[in-house]
Amino acid sequence: MTPEITPRDWEAISAYLDDQLAPKERQKLEARLERESHLRRTLEELRQMKQVLRAQPVMRAPRNFTISPQMAGIRQGARTGYSPFPLLRLASVLAAVFFVLLVAGDLVSSRLQPASVARVKGWEIFGRGGGGGGGGGEVPPPQAVQVVTEEVAAEQPAATIAAEVETVAKAVEVTVTQAITEGVTLALMPTATPILEAQTAPADTSQALTPTPEPTMLAMPIEEPSPTPELAVEPTAPDVGAEEKLQQEPGEAAIASPAPLPPEAGALQISLVRILQILLALLAVGAGIAAYLARRSTS
């Protein structure tokens, strides 16, 4: 009666046939092959079967499988090696980064500023829509700038760093807005801010409000000033605003009058930040999903 071949023996014989046994195992098996005839028969049978398989012919292709330019274009949409995945991934990451910065800046500014100052001073700095980047200078009315200066001075030195974080966040916010409206790649470098410039030279507000080449931004009051004395915005601001208008580069939007705006306008400007946040979040998610699909389609 022929002894059964154990699975372990079978695997050893199979590997031995392909010269894939470790030296020690090979020696053991060869010693057993000399003693056990059924192992020898199994080895020979396996060898013959392998030869039969190896003798199977390579089948001729029924037709040519060459690729036409149309096929390559339809199936891939681009030339060799191109995949939209890296670009989409970068877009998703950038959108997510700017979204986080925008939210962080918004949170920091809302936490650091007293509520009353935040309402009155609620100057929204935003880029001019549809522009080619050629904006005006930083033009918050001098009274509001002075209010800011006073508030900052009152909280110093503890709030210095926080104010700088706020201004950096707002500068990034401006840059993001510009890039979105102009359709260009977002710049990551924060730019000088008008508030800082105004603070360094409060005595000479006209010079402090001189337009700088970049960033291009306009300051618009978003809410009626509070009746509290330290936050009062005097009606003489229009004169300064007129001076600033003359100093602006051509093609820029007119400087906003410091006359108090209806609350709805202020709320509208605040909601612009929210819209930007939502848009960036959607862009991050959308680009991420597109990158995943692009990666999947190429795998």
Next chain:
Amino acid sequence: MVEAELIKEARRGDLDSFNRLVLAYQDLLYSHAYRMMGEAEAAEDATQDAFISAYRNLGSYRGGSFKAWLLRIVTNRCYDELRRRKRRPTTPLEPLDRDDEEIESPRWMTDPGETPEEAVDRAELARALQNCLDGLPAEFRAVVLLVDIQGMDYAEAAQVVHTPLGTVKSRLARARLRLRECLHGFWELLPVSMRLVEESGV
């Protein structure tokens, strides 16, 4: 033009260079796909998809065996299709003869050097082998095709199926055991030398 030059040009976007590679490897890929899928139409689809995917992903080819790289792509395509069919079984698309047996494409059967009887014997053996291969799990079938039919070593086969070498060794042994048991049913089709081994073993 040597293969390396063709690959280099193809990676630059030269479709003609890539198509020359297609002509060089299409028989190999089609054979493998046919034996994986067990039918001609599915094998054609898998082969065509594999070449298109290869062209699109030439940027991911990092050198080494181009043959193994292509076989990996077509093997994966076959796996995908087999899994899809497992979820949604389909009826065979091959035409049937008078005995309701599937008529396979005879293209690969032509060999000017053999007699008609030899051709018939060879065809029947091939059919028997294909039946036994079809009975194997897809992963087992792949390693048998790569090692025993394509002649790859374990390392190259491991690269194609993207599994450790030990797994290839184990799957191959189990696949060969199942093939051996299956081929006993087609004993009369086996070459005489194999039958002699069987007789002496009884």
